[in-house]
Amino acid sequence: MSEPSKPQGRKFQLPEHLKEYKGIWVIVEQERGSVHSVSWELVGEARKLADKLGVEVGAVVLGADSPELNAICGDAFTYGADVVYKVTDPVLADYRTDPYTRVMTDVVNTYKPEIVLLGATTLGRDLAGAIATTLATGLTADCTELDIYMDNRSLAATRPTFGGTLLCTIQTLAYRPQMATVRPRVMSMPDRDDSRTGRVVEVFPNLRETDVITKVLSFIADREQTEAQLAFADIIVAAGKGLGKPENLKLVFDLAKVLGGEVGVTRPLVQAGWTGFDRQVGQTGKTVRPKLYIAAGISGAIQHRVGMEKSDLILAINTDPNAPIFDFAHLGLVGDALTILPALTDAFGKRLSVNRLAG
Incomplete structure (x- = not known):
């Protein structure tokens, strides 16, 4: 040290x-x-x-x-x-x-x-x-x-x-x-x-x-408790304002379900009433350290970063190639999360099904 x-x-x-x-x-x-x-x-x-x-x-x-x-x-x-x-x-x-x-x-x-x-x-x-x-x-x-x-x-x-x-x-x-x-x-x-x-x-x-x-x-x-237990999740799929509207949160929940993970959100989504505080990641929410953190439509402001930057693997999805989150993410996908999330859900679903059959 x-x-x-x-x-x-x-x-x-x-x-x-x-x-x-x-x-x-x-x-x-x-x-x-x-x-x-x-x-x-x-x-x-x-x-x-x-x-x-x-x-x-x-x-x-x-x-x-x-x-x-x-x-x-x-x-x-x-x-x-x-x-x-x-x-x-x-x-x-x-x-x-x-x-x-x-x-x-x-x-x-x-x-x-x-x-x-x-x-x-x-x-x-x-x-x-x-x-x-x-x-x-x-x-x-x-x-x-x-x-x-x-x-x-x-x-x-x-x-x-x-x-x-x-x-x-x-x-x-x-x-x-x-x-x-x-x-x-x-x-x-x-x-x-x-x-x-x-x-x-x-x-x-x-x-x-x-x-x-x-x-x-x-x-x-x-x-x-029925609340989300983000602090103990190994996989978290998180959403930011880049998802556009509350209905699109379903795409995040679908991917999290396939991966056996939890859903997190940024503070603006909680303030806008998209979901409850128990899913907020960041300085005023939960601090998490999952093995995989998928950030969809999240810019990477410091308030959110301090709550998740020590995740083992961070995959960022954002349409802006200059978004701050790409400065500390391990992997980045430049593109529309509304298109990429369903593709990931489909790909992971097929791969996991094959693995289960092989096992």
């Missing part, structure tokens, strides 16, 4: 009382034994940053004690953690802001990590903001890149700004821990190493249910 460019100005010296903060933590997001993949992506990223600083990676696992929670602790080591802080209490069985914030505030103040990372999910964003408030520290949200300024050991957290037209790098200098959230699929998933082990620090906060004002009435798993 290369050294990020230095900010101009007076060199900052970390106050002595903050030098005792050491290590990089990832708060593992788990619900009823199921871990959100962004947590392991962040453990992998934390491993890179920690190696640069020469410190340990800590994974914080909260919940009610169970075999599933023990398995999650083991998984944390395989993805790069050196130590797991296992925080167990029956009150922590389901996520609620108040008890999780109180517990994490105490654990951070006790063990003093210099950096704390969370996924920019619904849960992660809620918890990160609450913890940063109680710890009176800084939080950089929705980061697209993380690095370290070695001269002062500060986290260089890069995120889109000004509506996604610029990228800015933010430091939290005079406060610890430094905190950041990162969207799912922005960082790559680390390889498992089942030979890795580490130590477990058990924490028993001794909470009382009667002190918590919120109650969990029901739990609906993500797999039971």
Whole structure:
């Protein structure tokens, strides 16, 4: 990982009382034994940053004690953690802001990590903001890149700004821990190493249910949701304003169905009412990292680019040969998406049918 460019100005010296903060933590997001993949992506990223600083990676696992929670602790080591802080209490069985914030505030103040990372999910964003408030520290949200300024050991957290037209790098200098959230699929998933082990620090906060004002009435798993799950799709066919009118979205859905993929759209299509927000890809929508991303009639503005540019293979279809999307797409087709999409659907359909018969 290369050294990020230095900010101009007076060199900052970390106050002595903050030098005792050491290590990089990832708060593992788990619900009823199921871990959100962004947590392991962040453990992998934390491993890179920690190696640069020469410190340990800590994974914080909260919940009610169970075999599933023990398995999650083991998984944390395989993805790069050196130590797991296992925080167990029956009150922590389901996520609620108040008890999780109180517990994490105490654990951070006790063990003093210099950096704390969370996924920019619904849960992660809620918890990160609450913890940063109680710890009176800084939080950089929705980061697209993380690095370290070695001269002062500060986290260089890069995120889109000004509506996604610029990228800015933010430091939290005079406060610890430094905190950041990162969207799912922005960082790559680390390889498992089942030979890795580490130590477990058990924490028993001794909470009382009667002190918590919120109650969990029901739990609906993500797999039971009817919304599009773009963040986990291996193939996405995405549409932009180049499709002309809402009726032409059918061409995108047809191709996605043949490929077994999901359908994504740009922000203008959502704003125009063509489809729901759950299909929006970009800075204000979902960040995706599929194996194949087909962009049909999408110009490639920075707001959309930051949400999909790390896809393994990007195929762009646009009538304008100078469209910005061709600057970063791996493959490009200059032509009318209304003609090319049906041709691709037909070609893929025939090829897949032949493969099924041959198999």
